[in-house]
Amino acid sequence: MTAIPPDKGLLITVEGVEGAGKTTALNALAEHLTARGRAPLVTREPGGTSLGEAVRGVLLDHSGDAMCGEAETLLIFAARAEHLDKVVRPALARGEWVLCDRFTDATYAYQGAGRRLGNDRIAVLEDWVQGSLRPDLTLVLDLPVTQGRARAGARSDPDRFEREQDTFFERVRQNYLERAAADPERMRVIDASADAATVCQALRAVLDDWVKARS
Numbered sequence: 001m002t003a004i005p006p007d008k009g010l011l012i013t014v015e016g017v018e019g020a021g022k023t024t025a026l027n028a029l030a031e032h033l034t035a036r037g038r039a040p041l042v043t044r045e046p047g048g049t050s051l052g053e054a055v056r057g058v059l060l061d062h063s064g065d066a067m068c069g070e071a072e073t074l075l076i077f078a079a080r081a082e083h084l085d086k087v088v089r090p091a092l093a094r095g096e097w098v099l100c101d102r103f104t105d106a107t108y109a110y111q112g113a114g115r116r117l118g119n120d121r122i123a124v125l126e127d128w129v130q131g132s133l134r135p136d137l138t139l140v141l142d143l144p145v146t147q148g149r150a151r152a153g154a155r156s157d158p159d160r161f162e163r164e165q166d167t168f169f170e171r172v173r174q175n176y177l178e179r180a181a182a183d184p185e186r187m188r189v190i191d192a193s194a195d196a197a198t199v200c201q202a203l204r205a206v207l208d209d210w211v212k213a214r215s
């Protein structure tokens, strides 16, 4: 395991099914890193740029209009290309730590598995848009689909993803778990079924251990 040079930028991503507590986790991790003198740049996908936020609006459309999986995937990667170009790569080049709410693991999970496009097609776009860039560490918040959906709450005006059935989110969850099992060095699964304080404490411990192992 190679040590992290002090001036190296890092990309840390947080993933999970709906209602897993990513936003709660991200805030806790950002505070934790800031207290250790490593204030991260916090961003999200889809989003993080004006183009990305506009694409997010299209993707999370509430009108109920259908969109084919290929169009959805290409929009996500278009937003990602802009996000990498304008925000993520410049921050990494400055030696900053970037904390991102979802990234390409979400595309494998939601489009590859949820929409059944398959991992291979996502991998082609990942290589094309990202080159060799991959997250340094990915924290996968895992919990039963029904528990996550209950936390997120029944929204009166659901977006295109919130309209999906539990079976869609079961495929999403399984994809995260399978890919994490295949890449345990980068993807760490955290049991997110406990209360928020317990989950945040577990996240801080995983992050600290990961950093310590590379110091």
Ligand code: Z5A
Residues within 6 Å of the ligand: 016, 017, 018, 019, 020, 021, 022, 023, 024, 025, 045, 046, 076, 101, 102, 103, 104, 105, 106, 107, 108, 110, 111, 151, 152, 161, 162, 192, 193, 194, 195, 196, 197, 199
């Ligand atoms: N998407 C995609 O399809 N492909 C891609 O490549 C990318 C994204 C990048 C928007 O993502 C959609 O984009 C997403 C997939 C798609 N759709 N879905 N599903 P998003 O991340 O913005 O939206 P989200 O997944 O729906 O997030 P969320 O519902 O806002 O949940 P969250 O951020 O994971 O959780 P939270 O806001 O921190 O917590 C939810 C509630 O639970 C809240 O009331 C908390 O106070 C509470 N909570 C949090 N933690 C706990 C614990 N531990 N116990 C009890 N209650 C808790």
